[in-house]
Amino acid sequence: MSIYKNIVVPVDPSIDSEKIIKRALELQAEGGYIHLVTVVDYPYNFGGAYYPPSMIDVQTIQNQTIDWAKQRLKEIAETHGIDASNNQVFLGSVAKQIKEFASDIVADVIVMGTHARHGLGLLLGSTTNGVLHGAPCDVMAIKIE
Numbered sequence: 001m002s003i004y005k006n007i008v009v010p011v012d013p014s015i016d017s018e019k020i021i022k023r024a025l026e027l028q029a030e031g032g033y034i035h036l037v038t039v040v041d042y043p044y045n046f047g048g049a050y051y052p053p054s055m056i057d058v059q060t061i062q063n064q065t066i067d068w069a070k071q072r073l074k075e076i077a078e079t080h081g082i083d084a085s086n087n088q089v090f091l092g093s094v095a096k097q098i099k100e101f102a103s104d105i106v107a108d109v110i111v112m113g114t115h116a117r118h119g120l121g122l123l124l125g126s127t128t129n130g131v132l133h134g135a136p137c138d139v140m141a142i143k144i145e
Helices: 018-027 058-080 094-104 120-124 127-132
Strands: 004-010 028-040 088-091 109-114 138-143
Touching: 004 018, 004 094, 018 028, 018 058, 018 109, 018 138, 028 058, 028 094, 058 088, 088 094, 094 109, 094 127, 109 127, 127 138
Parallel strands: 004 028, 004 109, 028 088, 109 138
Antiparallel strands: none
């Protein structure tokens, strides 16, 4: 019997999240909810420039990316029998947005994937590490290839 009724599952819609979602479904208590979440990071950093080059329409790129992420989350939810009305797409810092959303909905657990880090990646940290520190609930890290 699972104690997890409110589960946040951050996914990258561009990669396979099958293993992460299956684990979340295993943890889901009867009557519980799974919230698929993705965060679109700001698309471009122009090195401190106040304005991006005029030939690039950053807002359009950002809006298209958000629309694509919403569609992918809907497809992922349908594939796994998850209520797509719980899907969320945010814009901003990935770890910060995940923690804030988990706090807002009083999540019981965040189930997310983690990659093995080597070299410089160990020094810079990871999204999972960023979520783990300061998370308002349990965090389950699923090792993915």
